[in-house]
Amino acid sequence: MIDPADLDHCREAIREGSYSFHAASKLLPASVRDPALALYAFCRLADDEVDFGEHKPAAVLDLRDRLDLAYAGTPRNAPADRAFAAIIEEFDMPRALPEALLEGLAWDGIERRYATLSEVRSYSARVAAAVGAMMCVLMRVRDEHALSRACDLGVAMQLTNIARDVGEDARAGRLYLPTEWLDEIGLDEDAFFADPQPTPQIRSMVKRLLAEANRLYHRSEPGIGRLPLAARPGIFAARHCYDAIGRKLARRGYDSISQRVCTTGRHKMSLLGLSVMRAAWVSVMPESAVVYARPLPEVAFLVEAAAHPDPRPVVRGEGILSVFRQLEARDRAEQEAERLTRATA
DSSP states (O other), rough: OOOOHHHHHHHHHHHOOOOOHHHHHSSSOOOHHHHHHHHHHHHHHHHHHHSOOOOOOOOHHHOOOHHHHHTTTOOOHHHHHHHHHHHHHHHHHHHHHHHHHHHHHHHHHTTOOOSHHHHHHHHHHIIIIIIHHHHHHHOOOOOOOHHHHHHHHHHHHHHHHHHHHHHHHHTTTTTOOOOHHHTTHHOOOOOOHHSOOOOOHHHHHHHHHHHHHHHHHHHHHHHTSSOOOGGHHHHHHHHHHHHHHHHHHHHOOOOOOOOSSOOHHHHHHHHHHHHHHHHHHHHSSOOOOOGGGGTTTTTHHHHHHHOOOOOSSSOOOOHHHHHHHHHHHHHHHHHHHHHHHHHOO
16 A cells, blocks of 8 residues: 555655646546556656656666566655555556556667657557556556557557657757658758757648547547546546647647647646546447457557566566666766766866
């Protein structure tokens, strides 16, 4: 069970760091909301350290160590870590799910680029769909079809985030648009970083991302009907709060470079009301056959891990181990550069 003081800390971290999730969580029953807040706090704090911290490689390696300690039953003495360890024990959280998140953040740490939309979905599977699968575990849902639709929702949300943050990411030297899309218009990545502009071609890419997100939002909805009745309004709220960002982007001509789109508190409140009505509707309507759609190839490993937990210890593959070696090399280089700077100051 999560310590109440640790939970209060996690709740405050989410209130400050993720307005959309904090709003949506108000509609979740306490039995789901409390562990979900702890889960999001652990994941969000790790994500922020990688995105905005000065030492990305060190942040990812630190998360690796924190996961190892949490699954060993000896979490670091910090509220989010203790709460996450309590979740692991209470819900039998398959380690493959947070390991997928770790891999996605490791890709961020080495500033990996993605050539195709499928590769962007693979990244989104790790940093967002994995969290959706973990949310299902917190609801004690292990149904493969519900998990597949939850992963659709996670990927859709991440694609919306990517579409919203094109300009912000470019100014920080990050790129999540498929590089083959830039190649199609003859735009060099470094040139885009040097002077990101909302050209018609870039706006078209944002539109393409949002079209894929919209497809997945609609695919996700039948799965909400397989979740516990009391949890359905909260998940619809998460779906609508993120989708609203994409809709606002569309109204602004898909320009996510000139300014960052966000939704107001009043708009979020109206979406909460809509979500309650949608949850009631899906609860009485016949189940759509879309619920049986095969999972995206990029998320199939998450569905399998959550639906059929493997009791054997997770063995990290050569791919992620190679990324860790790259991160360790970068971390050593950064530390050496700092040492030399201090020595010559």
